[in-house]
Structure formats: C-alpha cells, structure tokens
Amino acid sequence: MMISTKGRYALRMMIDFAQQGENACVPLREVAQRQSISVKYLEQLASLLVQAAILRSVRGPKGGYVLMAPATDIKVGDILRAAEGTCAPVACLEDDFGVCPRRGECETIAFWEGLDQAIENYVDSVMLADLLAKK
Amino acid sequence: MMISTKGRYALRMMIDFAQQGENACVPLREVAQRQSISVKYLEQLASLLVQAAILRSVRGPKGGYVLMAPATDIKVGDILRAAEGTCAPVACLEDDFGVCPRRGECETIAFWEGLDQAIENYVDSVMLADLLAKK
DNA sequence: ACTATGCATACTTATTTACTAGGATATAAA
C-alpha cells in the first residue's frame, strides 16, 4: 500500500482545518480531539505541510494553523506529496533514487512511469474543497 | 511506495518467461541468471503466480514454468495482484480490512476508492505482451 | 509572569520487507 497513516491523517487534518472556515486559525488540540489523533503526531504532519507552504503557523495562545489558500485551490496531491514525500508507486521513480544500474535493459520502467502518471493525474484532479461536501 | 520488490521482480520474471517463447518450459535457474535474482526468492514469487493460475509448473529435470495464457492475454494487473496481494493504495481498501470504525463519518473513503480505480484501470489496461517490444 | 500554543529532536516498539536456509518431493535420464 502506497499511502500510510501519515498521508491519511494529513488529509483528515486538512479537511478538518477547511471545515472550520476559510481563514480560521485552528489549534492542533481541537483537530486532535475531533479526529482522535494525538496532538504530537499531528505536530509532525503539520510541520511538513508548513514546509510545503500549504499551511501557515501562528504561535502562542490563540495560535494554530491557517490554510495558505482557499480549499478550492489546494490539490489533494500536494497534501499527499508533502506528507508522504512522494506518491511514486516504485522506489526507482523517487527523487533520491539516483541512477538505476539496470537502466537501458529495463523493460518495465515505461510501465511504472505510466502508473505514476495515472496516480498523479488523479490526486491532482481532486481539490480539498471536493471533500467537504458532507460536512 | 506501493509496489515492492515482490511485484517488480515478479513482473521481470514474467517478462523473461514470455521472452523465451509462447509455450516454453523455463526453469527458475535460467531466469535467476539472466535477471540477477536469487532462485530461492524467485521460487516464492513463482509459487504465488501458480496459485493465481497465471503460471503452470513442471517438476523434475527439464521442468520449469509455462505461461497459462499467451502474453497478449495476461494483464500486468493480474501479475501485480498475485505478487503483492493487492494494489490498493490504502489499508482500508484491502480485502481483509474488515469494518472501518470511522465509516459513516469518513470524508475520505470516496477519494481513496477513486484512486484505487485509477490504479486498477491502468494496470489492467497493460498486457504482458506490451512490455516485450524491446526484447 | 503565566499559559497555550507551535517547534525540534530523539527515542521506542511493532511491523513489514527482502531475503536466506534447509530440506522434502517429483521425475527424466543414465
């Protein structure tokens, strides 16, 4: 399976943020309660999303996280890539894989690239706002 | 990453079988040499493909494995599902997952099902024969 | 000052991956 709890929880967290309203500043404590996920684990995920410029953080009391864009403009693919590092289905397509020793004689690479494209196309076609329907 | 060496090696093994000709009976020793994969590991993968009725085995000297269908009729998806158990991108879509405790309040399940469909559609659209071109 | 938040790092435990090992069983050929 390609998507671990990191990606799944990150998506749930992002949906939760979005549900609190466009420019709401939401602390992880609240998300943790509603989603039954530990604050400590959410902190790690939130940090990844801040690095990816998807979330903005506000420190101190009344602090929390704010979406950097309206939910209609945030691709689910961006969330997953930020949380998981990659959505690539095989190791040899990951950014830090380097040069494959079987390159040149490999009959499968084009197939994996096609699979990767199918996945990226899908995850980038769905926006965060698309998942808010059933509030 | 969704596809481990199991699925990747299984695909390479199947391509190798197919390259030896339609009804050839090919021992793992030969595949192992050509593909630089240990016989012992290939044995495990071959066993999965036999269970899935993709390969037929012939024991004893001059034995080996024979494709159960022409390469044009074997979906890459069937090979991957046999080797990996599933191509599902998240745990909650796997066969033995049982009932999800968050079912009913889950905003993400439809998204994951869509991703799963995109993946299945792709891997089932490519046939083993499609990967033999560059011999 | 006090307190609620995020930030950073390290640690831990369980699971999965990617093999390897040793033998049992079948069968063609000598």
Added chain:
DNA sequence: TTTATATCCTAGTAAATAAGTATGCATAGT
C-alpha cells in the same frame, strides 16, 4: 534403480520502515 535437476514447503533473520511517544524549548497573547 540411481542420480541429477527441478519445484514445493516452511522457517528463520537482518534491515528498514511505520507509527507513534517523550522531552524540552521558543514564542506570544492575556
């Protein structure tokens, strides 16, 4: 009937990854 060459079956293991916990520090509103 023996021997060599296959597959078949089960178990073991070292390394990596996943999934969190724990501890403490930094920041900022009241």
